[in-house]
Amino acid sequence: MQHRLLTRAGAIAAAAGFAIALAACSPDEGTDEAAEENTSSEAMQEETTEEMPVSGEFGDACAAVPADGEGSFSGMADDPVATAASNNPVLSTLVTAVGEADLGDTLNSAENITVFAPTNDAFAAIPAADLEAVMADQDLLTSVLTYHVVGERIAPEDLAGTFETLQGDTLEVSGSGEAFTVNGSANVVCGNVQTANATVYIIDGVLMPA
Known part of the structure; x- marks a missing residue:
């Protein structure tokens, strides 16, 4: 009986640990990485636009x-x-x-x-x-x-x-x-x-x- 309780407690603890780890790294981390990638892409786009030579008359x-x-x-x-x-x-x-x-x-x-x-x-x-x-x-x-x-x-x-x-x-x-x-x-x-x-x-x- 005691052995079954210990086993069950261990399983619950393991499940809780997995849930915490999932919450810590899944949606937020993915969102942060995506945001960083978007920001980096936008910065590269702006830099490319600024460096493009002027074509034709301007002013x-x-x-x-x-x-x-x-x-x-x-x-x-x-x-x-x-x-x-x-x-x-x-x-x-x-x-x-x-x-x-x-x-x-x-x-x-x-x-x-x-x-x-x-x-x-x-x-x-x-x-x-x-x-x-x-x-x-x-x-x-x-x-x-x-x-x-x-x-x-x-x-x-x-x-x-x-x-x-x-x-x-x-x-x-x-x-x-x-x-x-x-x-x-x-x-x-x-x-x-x-x-x-x-x-x-x-x-x-x-x-x-x-």
């Missing part, structure tokens, strides 16, 4: 570029950069400045360059008297305009960094994805615009060499 100001014709993105891609800019109404003041500095042929004949192109509004933000003075001084105007040109094509994924300009000084681009600032003051408002010989980043400020 709010791209909406102001004509949808078709020579001044459109597809039209600009067929022409060298000075000619392409001359067909784009967003860049008409820049085109006038390039003409005053007699840089059109120089820019059109250059190979694989990057141009940071100020919008009309960027030039309009400069006091009229100062802008007129710069436009009237060809050497100064040439220095300012060539400071906006880098002697290599720069893709968006390589845009953050310090680059030597054709003027001789360096400019610095910070940011990532589709948000970039040049020299801490001018923002890229329409980027990765392709022409026959250049990659163009349209910016909302005029850059001044040191």
Whole structure:
């Protein structure tokens, strides 16, 4: 009798121990592992998305570029950069400045360059008297305009960094994805615009060499 009671007690204890162990590791542990896997997967997805190179033009100001014709993105891609800019109404003041500095042929004949192109509004933000003075001084105007040109094509994924300009000084681009600032003051408002010989980043400020 005593032997049967001991045996029964042992069986109950064993069953209780198994139930406790099951409760400790089954549903919660599985849920935790699944949650960790989901979190890890989401993190990897976000990282992959952040590292993906930008394809095509980007930026709010791209909406102001004509949808078709020579001044459109597809039209600009067929022409060298000075000619392409001359067909784009967003860049008409820049085109006038390039003409005053007699840089059109120089820019059109250059190979694989990057141009940071100020919008009309960027030039309009400069006091009229100062802008007129710069436009009237060809050497100064040439220095300012060539400071906006880098002697290599720069893709968006390589845009953050310090680059030597054709003027001789360096400019610095910070940011990532589709948000970039040049020299801490001018923002890229329409980027990765392709022409026959250049990659163009349209910016909302005029850059001044040191």
